[in-house]
Amino acid sequence: MATDAAGLGRRRAAVFVAPALLLVAGFLVLPALWTIYLGATDYQLTGLAAADPQFTGLDNARRALDEDEFTHSLGLTLQFVVGSAVLGQALLGFTIAWLLRDRTGPLRRLVEALVLLAWILPSSVVAFLWIALLDRDGGTLNTLLGSGNTAWLVEHPMASIIVFNIWRGTAFSMMLYAAALGTVPPSQLETARLAGASAWQQLRDVVLPLIRGHVLTNLLLISLWTFNDFTPFLLTGGGPGDATETLPVFIYNTALFGGELGYGAALSVLMLLINLVIALVYTRLLRAREKAAS
Amino acid sequence: MAAIHLSGLTKDYPGGVRALDGIDLTVADGEFFALLGPSGCGKTTLLRTVAGLEEATGGAVRIGGDDVTRTPPGRRDVAMVFQDYALFPHMTVADNIAYPLRIRKVPAARRRDKAAETARELGLGDHLARRPGQLSGGQQQRVALARAMACHPSAFLFDEPLSNLDARLRLEARTFLKRLQRDLRVTTVFVTHDQAEALALADRIAVLEAGRVRQTGTPTEIFRRPANTFVASFIGSTPMNLLPGTVERGGGHVTVGGVPLPAGPARAALTGGEEVVYGIRPEYLTFSGTPGPGGGALPGTVTVVENMGSTQLVTLEGPAGTVQVVVPEDTPAEPGGAGYAVPRSDRVLLYREGQLVG
Secondary structure (H helix, E strand, C coil), X not given: CCCCCCCCHHHHHHHHHHHHHHHHHHHHHHHXXXXXXXXXXXXXXXXXXXXXXXXXXXXXHHHHHHCHHHHHHHHHHHHHHHHHHHHHHHHHHHHHHHHCCCCCCHHHHHHHHHHHHHHHCCHHHHHHHHHHHXXXXXXHHHHHHCCCCCCHHHHCHHHHHHHHHHHHHHHHHXXXXXXXXXXXXXXXXXXXXXXXXXXXXXXXXXXXXHCHHHHHHHHHHHHHHHHCCCCHHHHHCCCCCCCCCCHXXXXXXXXXXXXXHHHHHHHHHHHHHHHHHHHHHHHHHHHXXXXXXX | CCCEEEEEEEEEECCCEXXXXXXXXXXXXXXXXXXXXXXXXXXXXXXXXXXCCCCCCEEXXXXXXXXXXXXXXXXXXXXXXXXXXXXXXXXXXXXXXXXXHHHCCCCHHHHHHHHHHHHHHCCCHHHCCCCHHHCCHHHHHXXXXXXXXXXXXXXXXXXXCCCCCCHHHHHHHHHHHHHHHHHXXXXXXXXXXXXXXXXXXXXXXXXXXXXXXXXXXXXXXXXXXXXXXXXXXXXXXXXXXXXXXXXXXXXXXXXXXXXXXXXXXXXXXXXXXXXXXXXXXXXXXXXXXXXXXXXXXXXXXXXXXXXXXXXXXXXEEECCEEEEEEEECCCCCCCCCEXXXXXXXXXXXXXXXXXXXX
């Protein structure tokens, strides 16, 4: 007799789950294992190694850690994540949500619509807009600032893609924080106000402790998304030189333009491991918070 | 310690809603004062305007002689206890109580002592290290009170202080609150929609309706002589019977449903033939199954009998309309039977155009 709620029993339940498991296995687990295997070979797109790849063990990983290219790319990625996600999107998103918290009416709707628009437009369209904005000859920004023929994507490539990604992704943080602020009981803020707390003290003593879980979740998601974000490639292609070659772009350039599929696969595995570490740190923080709350 | 004066206080919300309409009130120093009214009457808005959480559209708020109408809430020297207590869930009881002191930059050691001392006074001494989530509703309320007391404000403002407690605890907390206020002698204004709570706690009550004060007075004054039919029907655990009547020639009697009834204390102010509302509380009617010898009894058919413990509430339907009578527990009254209600003449109130006569 089946003891589960649906009364199926293990065997019949397994039959129902099987199609989904097969899909996950076929399109997620197998390619992942294949990537790990490829990362341990010298597989190439063309040439001898393409026909007869050799097993090289951890050589690729060792090469990545030895060569400056990988560490340089990792450094750029960290800049990109900290600058555009943690400092940019999260801070700006929270600030907008905080300023709009008591507002209703056209101003709030307008700001929300504009911020959301930047989020939902297709990447290719957005990339084209920003190339036009930052263009050296007659670009919109140069016209607005009167900054002559500044080639923004060449002279300030990292700053450009960081600002771009802030603009692009703030909507998510703004919406998340707007919802989070809605959960703060007004009476707690008013108690702080009656005690004489300044706006900053209200934030520090009431709002932030109450929405800490939201903040951590937000930071986890946008850190991972930004870490894996490929959109900067549409603006700079990783250049000039390797000035904006964040990890996803570096892997793409190595594997597909450089033809080093084996090395690219090894880099992908390293990147996956870094993602795991980021996720672990945040979930650990979240759990510590839950423990403190109970 | 401070008195609170409100003069011509008006609050308009965007969209043309007038929440407060020219409120004039004085709360004496050390007084326990209730703002009573049905929901939407503006009582909470009034309290929040005194606190500074809402800005008055017109008029003035004076606390202890200072005009604070435009002063931000943090500098009015008032403490408020909210309906949901508004305790900070991430802080311990001690930190919650000491929070206003922390904002005022009182040194940590003195803050701790003060929090512990206040907590002890309110019977919270054993719970200083706990968080609000680990306390019962009554304890949470006392933490909120302790937080309000710790910084010695010149006035307390309580928003529906008892409404989040269950019925048994509410009585206990009511007594506790009254004793606390008597001991501290701090001017206290509280908001309630529960007339019994206002009567039990307050030194004086203001009854509000639609943003206006309809009557101010001591609980006895408000209960005995409601100034208008609104207050009359709002105050009392069972609403006052308000029956249309006509003054007889000579003014000694009022005819209600064909029965001449004694006009009571307002006799001298009446003119024959005028229409009045005859008001008598259910507690001041005597019920019997027979008309009795003296006359002056409202006849009717018993429709509902509600058991209220030591008394029963009997509803009569008769020519005068619906009349409710509170009768002792052992009085026989059965639905469908005949009943007669005799008013106690010294408790009769007469209303002319909604206002108390005499």
